[in-house]
Amino acid sequence: MRLVFAGTPEVAVPALDALIASERHEVVAVVTRPDAPAGRGRRLVASPVAERAEEAGIEVLKPNRPRDEEFLARLREIGPDCCPVVAYGALLPKVALDIPARGWVNLHFSLLPAWRGAAPVQHAILAGDEITGASTFLIEEGLDSGPVFGTVTEEVRPTDTSGDLLTRLAFAGSGLLAATMDGIEDGTLQAVPQPADGVSLAPKLTVEDAQVDWAAPALRVDRVVRGCTPAPGAWTVFRGERLKLVAARPLPGEEGLAPGDLAVGKNHVHVGTGSHAVELLWVQPQGKKPMRAADWARGVRIAPGERLGAADVR
Numbered sequence: 308m309r310l311v312f313a314g315t316p317e318v319a320v321p322a323l324d325a326l327i328a329s330e331r332h333e334v335v336a337v338v339t340r341p342d343a344p345a346g347r348g349r350r351l352v353a354s355p356v357a358e359r360a361e362e363a364g365i366e367v368l369k370p371n372r373p374r375d376e377e378f379l380a381r382l383r384e385i386g387p388d389c390c391p392v393v394a395y396g397a398l399l400p401k402v403a404l405d406i407p408a409r410g411w412v413n414l415h416f417s418l419l420p421a422w423r424g425a426a427p428v429q430h431a432i433l434a435g436d437e438i439t440g441a442s443t444f445l446i447e448e449g450l451d452s453g454p455v456f457g458t459v460t461e462e463v464r465p466t467d468t469s470g471d472l473l474t475r476l477a478f479a480g481s482g483l484l485a486a487t488m489d490g491i492e493d494g495t496l497q498a499v500p501q502p503a504d505g506v507s508l509a510p511k512l513t514v515e516d517a518q519v520d521w522a523a524p525a526l527r528v529d530r531v532v533r534g535c536t537p538a539p540g541a542w543t544v545f546r547g548e549r550l551k552l553v554a555a556r557p558l559p560g561e562e563g564l565a566p567g568d569l570a571v572g573k574n575h576v577h578v579g580t581g582s583h584a585v586e587l588l589w590v591q592p593q594g595k596k597p598m599r600a601a602d603w604a605r606g607v608r609i610a611p612g613e614r615l616g617a618a619d620v621r
Contacts, residue, residue: 308331308332308333308387308388308389308409308488308491308492309332309333309335309385309386309387309388309389310326310332310333310334310335310387310388310389310390310391310488311334311335311336311337311338311368311382311385311387311390311407312326312334312336312337312338312356312360312390312391312392312393313337313338313339313390313391313392313393313395313399313411314337314338314339314356314392314393314394314395315339315340315354315355315356315394315395315396316354316355316356316394316396317355318393318394318473318474318477319355319356319393319394319395319477320355320356320359320477321477321478321480321481322391322393322414322477322480322481322484322485323337323356323359323360323393324359324481325481325482325484325485326391326484326485326488327363327365329485329488329489331488331489331492332488332492334360334363334365335365335366335385335387336365336366336367336368336385336387337356337357337360337365337366337367337368338368338369338370338373338378338382338390338395339353339354339356339357339360339367339368339369339395340354340369340395340396340397341369341370341371342354342357342369353367357369366385368381368382372397373397373398373399373400373403374400374402374403379402379403379406382403382406383406387406387407388407388408388409388492389407389408389409389410389411389412389488389491389492390406390407390410390411390412391411391412391413391414391484391487391488392411392412392413392414392446393413393414393477393480393484399411399446401448404446404447404448409491410445410446411445411446412443412444412445412446412456412484412487412488412491413443413444413445413446413451413453414441414442414443414480414481414483414484415427415441415442415443415444415451416428416439416440416441416473416476416477416480417431417439417440417441417442417509418438418439418440418441418442418458418460419442419444419451419455419458419501420451420452420501420502420504420505420506420507421436421439421505421506421507422439422507422508422509423450423451423452423506423507423508423509424450424451424508424509424510424511425509425510425511426509426510426511426512427439427509428469428472428473428476429469429509429512429534429535430507430509430534431463431472431509432463432467432468432469432472432530432533432534433530433531433534434507434530435526435530436463437462437463438460438461438462438463439460439461439463439472439476440458440459440460440461440476440479441458441459441461441476441479441480441483442455442456442457442458443455443456443457443458443480443483443484443487444456444498444501445498450508452501453498453501454498454499454500454501455498455499455500455501456487456490456491456496456497456498456499457483457486457487457490457496458483459479459480459482459483461475461476461479466533466556467533468533468534468536468537469533469534469535469536469537469538470536470537512534512535512538512539513539514539514540514542516535516539517531517535517539517540517541517542518541518542518543519531519532519541519542519543519552519615519616520616521543521566521567521578521579521580521581521615521616522566522567522580522581523580523581524580524581524582525557525558525559525580525581525582525583525584525585526557526582527580527581528555528557528580528585529555529556529557529585532552532553532554532555536553536554540552540553540591543567543615543616544615544616545607545613545615546607546613548592548593549593550590550591550592550593550615551590551591551592551593551597552587552589552590553588553589553590553591553597554587554588554589555578555585555586555587555588556585556586556588557583557584557585557586558577558583558584558585558586559583560583561577561583561584562582562583562584563579563584564577564578564579564580564584565579566579566580566581566616567579567614567615567616568614569604569609569613569614569615570584571601571604571609572601573601574601575600575601576600576601576603576604578615586600587600588600590603592607
């Protein structure tokens with residue numbers, strides 16, 4: 308098939324690579340989000356998908372909106388058979404969905420109908436799921452509601468951050484997407500409607516969602532830190548400023564600390580929760596690079612009675 312691939316971030320690149328490498332299909336163009344400001348200089352930078360496509364000599368389309376008439380006209384000229392999608396980042400209007408004969412097929416990082424939405428991996432970790440995966444489905448106008456072509460499963464490991472898990476799913480899902488294109492092309496794969504039961508939603512996490520509640524059980528604190536890493540980044544408050552929590556681990560059996568209270572040793576920083584303590588492993592103060600929590604504690608010289616989680620933030 309002639310394919311137009313739609314995707315934007317680094318997590319979409321393995322799937323693009325798998326389709327470029329396919330001997331059965333041709334990626335004739337890529338659709339991605341417009342260049343965005345990045346770095347200290349806020350210089351406009353092309354998306355990872357755009358950079359990979361340009362390296363491969365593939366035409367790159369960067370519409371401000373996928374309903375722009377100039378973009379739709381070019382898509383009609385290209386005449387793709389199918390448009391595979393991975394984390395494109397914009398809603399596709401029906402006028403665009405109707406152009407490819409075989410439709411737009413999305414690789415979504417959950418086992419649908421679970422975790423429909425922008426942040427399925429983060430929500431799977433926050434919810435304590437032991438198994439997740441990826442699904443390919445035919446895009447409809449509803450939110451991730453289209454019929455499913457195939458799935459792969461992936462174990463959620465006890466120490467996984469959302470970044471760790473998403474990286475594994477990106478590579479596992481790239482094979483699934485390529486196999487889905489093969490099955491659509493040769494007619495051996497039919498999409499199956501999603502069941503009505505088991506639907507859950509995974510909206511994008513906000514900075515507010517990522518604030519740690521030290522009165523919650525240690526297990527919940529651990530999930531928030533892992534689920535919000537690397538983005539939007541779990542955080543708490545210390546001396547009126549935000550302190551980013553990069554890595555932590557529960558300490559079953561370590562009790563006696565009230566929520567937010569600190570116990571600092573030469574090589575450790577423990578924090579009380581609503582159940583047992585957690586150990587801070589890596590933190591990132593405002594304006595600084597990530598550092599070991601014990602090094603941070605020595606540098607700020609925590610006084611007796613100081614704690615994490617005060618309400619005021621400067």
